[in-house]
Each structure stands twice: as structure tokens, then as C-alpha cells.
Amino acid sequence: MEQQVIELDGAIGGGQVLRSALSLSMVTGQAFRIKQIRARRSRPGLLRQHLTAVMAAAEVCGARIAGAELGSQELRFEPGAIRSGDYRFAIGTAGSCTLVLQTLLPALLQAPGTSRVRISGGTHNPLAPPVDFLTRSWLPLMRRMGAGIELDLLRHGFVPAGGGEIDVTVQPSQLTPLDLCERGALLSQQALALTAGLAPSVAERELNQVAKRLRWAAETLHPITLDPARGPGNVLLLEYVFEQVTEVFSAFGQVLLRAEKVADTAINQATDWLRSDAAVAEHLADQLLLPMALAGGGSFTTPRMTEHLHSNIAVIERFLPVTIECSEEGPERLRVEVRNGR
Template sequence: MKQDVIELDGAIGGGQVLRSALSLSMLTGKPLRIHNIRARRSRPGLLRQHLTAVLAAAQVCAARVSGAELGSRELTFEPGPIRGGDYRFAIGTAGSCTLVLQTLLPALLQAPEPSHLSISGGTHNPLAPPVDFLQQAWLPQLRRMGGQVDLQLLRHGFVPAGGGELQAIIQPSTLQPLHLEQRGALLGRRAWVLNAGLPEHVAERELRRVGSRLELPREHLSAVQLDERCGPGNVLLLEFVFEHLTELFSGFGQSRLRAESVADRVIDQARDWLDSGAAVAEHLADQLLLPMALAGGGSFTTPRMSEHLQSNIRVIEAFLPVRIDCSSSAAKVLHVAVSTPRH
């Protein structure tokens, strides 16, 4: 019996719409037709990392695809059965390895056999979660839901050079609902800088700013000098470990942007979340939604509705029989609850 095609307007968001739609098409077996891909971005259509995600998804489920080419704004994706196994994908630029991984991971958790996945490209990209975020913040929550995933960073890759590589081992898993309403007690906080091919004083100035503004003692601040062949690159990572979750904020060094300004941006993001009292910050909220929908339930609190969260809700509800309720509390915190309606 031929499945109904899910039609999506990609203009409701950026690459997130495409990635979530691919994941859900693979998982549900429903064909996807998406137009206006990344229509509101400065470079609309499929970039290299999006194209890699499409081709990788097609390989994992033997999909029939049309429109899979650089710059394409329309795509048709007809999935077949999901297959585990050994996969190796090369983005060929500094496009984000983590976003390709997040496209494939939900499907590979439901494959009939384990998978070994290698992706090369950018591991630390300003427009995507760095590998550290997946390792410290996102995957621990996925594991709490029952997801069996091991992720290793083999080689750092910054923009524009790329050349990084990550490796994931994924076991077939059934996800269970997760509720993240409170952070719990603060257990620890630290900041570190990854520096490749840049003067040491850049990292020192970033860390000095974090130390002074957040009153972090020197022993909680560190700099890691990477092989200059990984760079040039610089990323500041700020971690908060709470009883029920870990959050990680990142900021990337750029030419013409002072080290202190890089630090200020990261600190301001973290303070916005800390002051809100919400359990999860903007990026983690966005990335927990799909696993919760696949688990058939879950909830979290987050400071506010973001564009990514809003577009993700629309994509998920197009594919799955779940209900996603969003309500603001008196404290101006957004409460998001995923449920499966009873028929």
C-alpha cells in the first residue's frame, strides 16, 4: 500500500527542518517532499553538510531520492527499511559532523542490528553544536531514555579547514519518556578553551574574562593547545553540571572579534539560562524534542520558544501521532510536554 507523502515547506526554518524530516521519514517509512529548503537563509538550498545528511540517510534506508544536489531547494525522499552496519561519510568541507550524526542517530537506534558510524568534516563549527555538547549535555539525556550510544572524537576540525572526524557506535534501543522539569543542585562548573594554530594569549584572555565575570577559580579554567594542523581554530566551552543535567555553552573565536567579546557572548548565554530557572537551555531543548516524541512522552522547561523549537514541533506533528503542548508559567518559563493521545 502506497504511503501518503508528507509535504513540508522548508521556509518554516533552516537546516533543522530538513534534518528532523529526514529522521522521521526514515523512522516512519513515510515519503517526504520538502520545498523552499532553507529559503530564509543567506545561502538558501542544500549546502555540503545538508547534502551529506541526505545522501547518508538515503544509504541507511535504501531511499529513492530526487533533488539531492548542492543548492537544491526541493527534495523528494522515499525511504526503505532501516539497515544497521558500518558506515563512513565524508562531508568534504568543515560542514558539521554533529548535524549529520543527529540526522542518522534516531533511525540507527531502531535498526535491526548495531551500527558503527564514522563522519569526517567539521567537529567544531559556529553554526552547529560542537562534539563536546553532544558528549557532555545531549547524549547523557539520551542514555537516560535508554539510547545506547558511544561517541568518540578522533580528530578536531574547525572552520574553514575541516578535517575532523567523529565515530559513533549505536546499539538498537527502545527510548523511554524523560521528564526534565528541574535542574537540581549545582554540582560543578568549569571553562576550557580549545586552541589550534592561534597565540596562547587568545585563550588566556577568554579564560580571564570568564573567571572574573563568573567568579570561577583558576583551577576551574584550562586551555588545550591542539595541533596547529587542526586549525586555525578557537572555541571557548563553558560547562555547568547540575544534579539532573549538564549544560554546555560555546563561543567561537573569529577574526576582528576580541577574545573578551567571545567570552562575553558565552557568559551572557549562560547567565540568561541560569537566571531563568528553566531546566534546559535553548539548544538542548530543541534537541530533546525528537527523542521524546519517539519515546511517546516527556517534558522539560526552557527559557522561551525559539525558532528551532517551533519549527521542530511542526515537523514532528506532521509525521507522528503525538501532541506537543507549550505553556508559559508565572515565572515566564516555557513548559513543553510531549504526549501520545489515547484513541
């Protein structure tokens, strides 16, 4: 009997709809067909990093695929059995290594043995979480849920050059529910201004803006100069360590964008979250939802419903027998709860 295929409309969101579908297809064994991939984006269809995620997922589970080519807005994916192994994937541009990795991790956690994954491309991309966000914020929570994951940043890769690389080891693991509705007390905070192949004044001006607006002491401000061969590139990271969660906010330097404006972008993200009293900001909310669904339960609070969160809920509920309830607990505090069963 022919397997039932889950039909998805990619126009409900961006690349995350595809990535979540790939992850869920691999772990559930359900085939899917997605149309109108990234239809509302300025460059619709599969870009290089999306295509790498598709091909990587297919390799990990021996999938049969149709429509996997650059610019394609339709894809069919029929998964096979998940295989552990030693994998290497090259995006070939500054497309995000972290998004390709996050597509594969749910499946590799259910693989029969330990896997090692090397991905080359962009490690610090304005349209994706930087590696620092994964290592400092997301992976500690994944480990709290039982995931055996180790990640090493081998080389930084900025837009447009790319050339970065990460090395990841994944142990087979059973995820357990996590409730993350309060931050707890603030333990520490710091700002890191990374530059590669740029004048030292770029980092100085960004950190001066942090000191001015947030009134942080000099010992919390850290300029970090990378190998000029990795540049040109610049990212400002603001890290807040609370008892229950660490959040990392980032902003990237761009041509014709003043260093102070770069700093303002990260500062505004951070102050928006701090004002809300929610446990996690919007990017971490997106990335906790699928692991919680696979764990069969969990909850978190976040400032508001976003397009990513809404579309992710829609995709997850197509693949898994879970109920995801969202309830407002205040003007800037949304509680999201994942429960097993419909």
C-alpha cells in the same frame, strides 16, 4: 496504491526542518517532499552538510531520492527499510559532523543490529553544537532514555579547514520517556578554552574574561592547546553540571573578533539560562524534542519559544501521532510536554 507523501514547507525554519524530516521519515517509513529548503537563509537550499545528511540517510534506509544536489530548494525522499552497518560519511568541508550524526541516530537506534558510523568534516562549527555539547550534555540524557550510543572524537575540525572526525557506535535501543523540568543542585562548573595554531594569549584572555565576569576560581579555568595542524581554530566552552542536567555553552573565535568578545558570547548565553530557572537552554530543548516524541512522552522546561523549537514541533506533528503542548510557567520558563496520541 501509491504511498501518501507528506508535504513540508522548508521556509518555516532552517536546516533543522530538513534534518527532522529525514529522521522521522526513516523511522516511520513515510515519504515526504519539502519545498523552499532554507528559503530565508542568506545561502538558501542544500549546503554540503545538508546534502551529506540526505545522502547518509538514504544509504541507511535505502531511500529513493530526487532533488539531492547542492543549492537545491526541493527534495523528495522515499525511505526503505533501516539497515544496520559500518558507515563512513565525508562532508568534504567544515560542515557539521554533529548535525549529520543527529539526523541518523533515531533510525540507527531502530536498526536490526549494531551500527558504527564515522563522519568527517567540522566537529567545531559556529552554526552547530560542538562535539563537546553532544558528549557532555545531550548523550547522557539520551542514555538516560535508554539509548546505547558511544561517541569518540578522533580529530578536531574547525571552520574553515574542517578535517575533523568522529566515531560512533549505536546499539538498537527502545527510547523511554524523560521528564526534565528541574535542574537540581549545582555540582560543578568549568571553562575550557581550546586553541589550535593560535597564540596562547587567546585562551588566556578568554579565561580571564570568564574569571572577571563570572568570578570563577583559577582551578575551574582550563586552557587546552591542540595540534597546530588542526587549526587555526578556537572555541570557549562553559560547562555547568547540575544534578539532573549538564549544560554546555560555546563561542568560537573569529578573525577580527577580540578574545574578550568571544568569551562574552558564551557568558551571555549561560547567564541568560541561569537567570531563567528553566531546566534546559534553547539548543538542548531543540535536540530533546524529537527523541521524546519517539519515546512517546516526556517533558522539559526551557526559557522561551524559539524558531527552531516552533518549526520542530510543526514537523514532528506531521509524522507522529503525538501532541506537544507548550505552557508558560513564568516570564522566562516555558514547559514543553510531549504526549502520545492526538
